[in-house]
Amino acid sequence: MNRIKILTLSAFCFSAFAADHLPPFPNWSGASAQLQKEAQHPWVTPAELSGLTTTPSYDETFKFLDRLVASSPMLRMDMIGVSPQGRSIYMVKAGTDPEQIGKDGKPVLLVQAGIHSGEIDGKDAGLMLLRDIVQGEKAGLLNDVNLLFIPILSVDGHERSGKYHRMNQRGPEQQGWRSTAQNLNLNRDYAKAEALEMQALLKVLNNYKPDLYLDVHVTDGEDYQYDITFGFNEPMHAASPNAASWLASVYRPELNQALRQAGHLPGPLVFGLDPLDFSKGISGAHFTPRLSNGYGDIRHIPTVLIENHSLKPYRQRVLGTYVLLEHSLKLLAEQGKVLQLAKKADENARPASLTLAYKASDTPELIRFSGVASEIRTDKITGLQYRAWTGEPKLYEELPQYWENVPAVEIDVPAAYWVMPEQHQVLAKLALHGIETTRLKSAKTIQLQQLTATQWSFAQKPYEGRFTTDAQFKRDWKKIRLPAGAVRVSTDQPLGRLAVALLEPTAPDSLFHWGFMPGMFERTEYFEPYAIVPLIEQAAKQDKALKQEFDDAVKADKALAGSAEAKVQWWYQRLPYYDQHYLKYPILLEH
Incomplete structure (x- = not known):
């Protein structure tokens, strides 16, 4: 019998292929570049040593954090859980008195990175920001607000690291895996709470009841000009309408302005309706409790899903995340009492009826959208028809956005x-x-x-x-x-x-x-x-x-x-x- 040897692509040398298979992107030189420290800086982070092209391993991350925490009374690091493979899950507590976080009445910002550990921008941005707070000139950020920072939630997925994990993402060079060691996607686990990692996170939410919760991701999907996108359940379909109104009327415009001033282009969450025809529009999704921002909404913790654009370079994404985190702290210090009142109003509401699920409206909202030109191509080898992005800016004056705001299940x-x-x-x-x-x-x-x-x-x-x-x-x-x-x-x-x-x-x-x-x-x-x-x-x-x-x-x-x-x-x-x-x-x- 003839035996046929089948080689997987991993058996070939990928260096023989084009250096970058992803769509072209414009050069970027935003003002936030000044946040990056040089290699000779005494507190340079591991990612900065590579010019923000790599991300440190689990051990390297916590070696740096151990040193940073030991250097300042403003920081403490607590173990909040243990992963299925036995790794500790840590949270950094940052404030004028870390032991009083959750007790001193100051607003609390919870920042979570690495729930999908291949999408690790938030970890490296957070390390830089903590460094600048306790070893730089930004200690004043914590005068009137407290910070909780989870550098890596999916720690086992983080250590399942490799070069070929996210083919649609531009850096870092080594990337963690999307799911946990038990093959669970943590950002589908909030409601059923089966993963040990999620159970550890729920204890944090119960114990500290943060006033603002940021969940940092990196996108999949389409190309467009925005590098930092973020969103939440809008007031039209939120279970916490008072907090949603604050996010829509205060948080979004303030953060958009801060990001633009730092040289970034913020935008809405983008979920295309047709992979072959972007002009058909995007979804305005309602997020259910399996997801971070849906769960936060229904339990009255104002929650923002951050989706950095995967086709932008890692350095650009990390610096944009730094700006978003810093200005979230500043805004919460100014507006924390207002947000706490909104949150309390949502907690005290007792509606007689509740919409459990929504469907998309047939009538779209027409939005101005900074997109990227594309063309339809057919692959000669497989015959697959696909949309290829050219890298050329394209402005959609009236792109349809179909909001999921029509009640589908009511009780x-x-x-x-x-x-x-x-x-x-x-x-x-x-x-x-x-x-x-x-x-x-x-x-x-x-x-x-x-x-x-x-x-x-x-x-x-x-x-x-x-x-x-x-x-x-x-x-x-x-x-x-x-x-x-x-x-x-x-x-x-x-x-x-x-x-x-x-x-x-x-x-x-x-x-x-x-x-x-x-x-x-x-x-x-x-x-x-x-x-x-x-x-x-x-x-x-x-x-x-x-x-x-x-x-x-x-x-x-x-x-x-x-x-x-x-x-x-x-x-x-x-x-x-x-x-x-x-x-x-x-x-x-x-x-």
Whole structure:
């Protein structure tokens, strides 16, 4: 038998290929370049030693931070968790008194880098900024505000480093991996909170309750002129409308101005609708609680998703991130009390109804957009048709942006949810999120709404480590005897909307959707024909109305009429022997 040896591309020498396979980009020389220190500086960061073309390893990063923290009483570094591979996850606390952060009333800025550790701009920008605060002339930044900085959240992914991880990203030379050692994408894990890294982060959010939360990423996708883009759930579809209004009316214009003055071009988050025709427009997404800015919105922590443009050089992106972080500190020092009041107003709101999911409007907003010209090409080898970006600036005077602001799933907010005591995973998740609960000491009977699945489907392949579930439900009111140990989750609490998002099964990131309750779809008791047939005959003889209902059903349903098994199942479902928990959602609603 002939054996064919198949070589992967990694077997070839990539140096034989073109030096840069990415679209061309214009030279950049912004004012923020002066922030970069030369190699001879006593506190030069590891990335600056290479001219901001590389990023340090985990060990190199924390060697520098250990030295920096030891040099100043304004810094302290805490271990907030341990990764699946056993690496420590650290957070730097920076303030005039780090031990009083969260207690002294000063506004708190949380900056998180490396949730996707190939997108590591925030780490190197943060190291430079901390250096300039404690070893430069910027200590005044922390007079009226505190900073929490997580340099690397996905530490295992960070150490899965290589040159060929992100083919659509211009630097650094070595890049970490997008997912964790357990192959979980942390920025899809906020609601289900399965990763150890995410559980560590939730403890930080619960303990410190930051007033502003910045999550630093690098984009995928299209080419355009903007180098720093950022966004959040807008007031039109936010669960925290007061904070969203502050972000839209104060934060965005102030940061845009600061970035422009430093030589950068800030812009909106860009999610193209058609990979072959950019002129069709972009999405104005509503972010759900699986994502950082969706999660922050629903638990009333003003959260900004920063997406630096992957096609811009690493140096340019890092310096732009530095400017954004510095001016976020300045703005929070000035506006912190205003933002705290907005945040408190959102926490105190108790809406009677809640929109859980949105769909895009058919009517776009037309925006002015600084894009890049492109052309459609066909690859000679594969026949693939694709959009090639030319690097030439192109201004779209009226680019359509389709906002996701049309309600798709709406519910009346219940007074409370009742979680049965056997739902240990659900109760553990609620505790992780910091949601308040009370446990029933003795059994009692109350009128509750029970949900029964009428149509359901299961994912055919895993997504983020789970097989998701979707269903439609019939809702009935019943007197139900709750056992001792049942847990009441009131929606009359600051995290009430988060409780709804996790426990309402039709919500896009509910624990039900993430597949935490598969047992409700299984029946474990059975019957034998010799036992059920006499029961059916007896029921038909004694209950004339039920017999008539059966006859009418047979006339109306051809499938039922033609199947003896279906007829037996029809009767079985109406006998007292039928499993009364089958298809019943194991969480009850109190209105």
